[in-house]
Amino acid sequence: MTDAAHIAERYIAAWNETDAQRRQRLLAETWTPDATYVDPLQRGVGLDQISAMIGAVHDRFPGFTFTLAGEPNGYGDYVRFSWGLGPAGADAPIKGSDVAMLDGGRLRSIIGFLDQVPG
Amino acid sequence: MTDAAHIAERYIAAWNETDAQRRQRLLAETWTPDATYVDPLQRGVGLDQISAMIGAVHDRFPGFTFTLAGEPNGYGDYVRFSWGLGPAGADAPIKGSDVAMLDGGRLRSIIGFLDQVPG
Numbered sequence: 679m680t681d682a683a684h685i686a687e688r689y690i691a692a693w694n695e696t697d698a699q700r701r702q703r704l705l706a707e708t709w710t711p712d713a714t715y716v717d718p719l720q721r722g723v724g725l726d727q728i729s730a731m732i733g734a735v736h737d738r739f740p741g742f743t744f745t746l747a748g749e750p751n752g753y754g755d756y757v758r759f760s761w762g763l764g765p766a767g768a769d770a771p772i773k774g775s776d777v778a779m780l781d782g783g784r785l786r787s788i789i790g791f792l793d794q795v796p797g
Numbered sequence: 798m799t800d801a802a803h804i805a806e807r808y809i810a811a812w813n814e815t816d817a818q819r820r821q822r823l824l825a826e827t828w829t830p831d832a833t834y835v836d837p838l839q840r841g842v843g844l845d846q847i848s849a850m851i852g853a854v855h856d857r858f859p860g861f862t863f864t865l866a867g868e869p870n871g872y873g874d875y876v877r878f879s880w881g882l883g884p885a886g887a888d889a890p891i892k893g894s895d896v897a898m899l900d901g902g903r904l905r906s907i908i909g910f911l912d913q914v915p916g
Contacts, residue, residue, distance in 0.1 A: 789875055
């Protein structure tokens with residue numbers, strides 16, 4: 679697995695973790711403590727805010743999971759990948775693409791974009 | 798024209814400017830003085846480096862021009878867009894997608910990715 683794919687898979691795993699304690703542990707392993715996240719709907723600074731933000735997405739879309747779409751790729755400290763969010767086994771109604779900036783192999787800053795949202 | 802489209806068009810205009818003095822002026826109007834650029838092949842910090850980097854691309858691909866592909870979009874201080882680089886009137890052999898971070902409406906940081914390169 680490439681570094682980009684590995685990073686993207688660990689990123690998606692944290693987004694799919696509904697247990698707050700396990701999610702915090704995944705974030706601590708993979709993200710820097712001062713990591714930032716932004717997308718058109720939300721932003722978070724630091725792992726507590728980012729974990730709460732992910733929890734709020736699960737509250738809003740119970741049972742939905744994130745899946746990677748296509749092949750993550752990147753270079754140096756930059757990774758990009760696309761994803762879907764939807765009920766297990768169904769075509770994802772929500773799709774997006776993220777760009778991640780790394781620091782020492784950990785996620786330091788994520789910029790998220792939405793590619794598809796339900797009308 | 799949306800802000801994202803306007804920013805992307807001015808960005809592409811600077812990349813297409815072969816005259817170093819005019820290019821420096823375009824960069825000064827649209828980018829912050831400490832702007833940074835990175836892609837898989839090159840990086841630049843500050844307008845002098847970025848202008849020299851663009852000049853080197855013209856030296857390497859004489860007569861090639863950049864064109865926007867699809868619709869630029871974004872939110873807040875973030876813009877993304879795709880582009881092609883090739884001879885005028887031909888299908889672009891080189892394609893990429895960039896994410897731009899703005900500061901006060903000016904380009905402060907660009908992360909470029911390559912979507913297609915000749916084999």
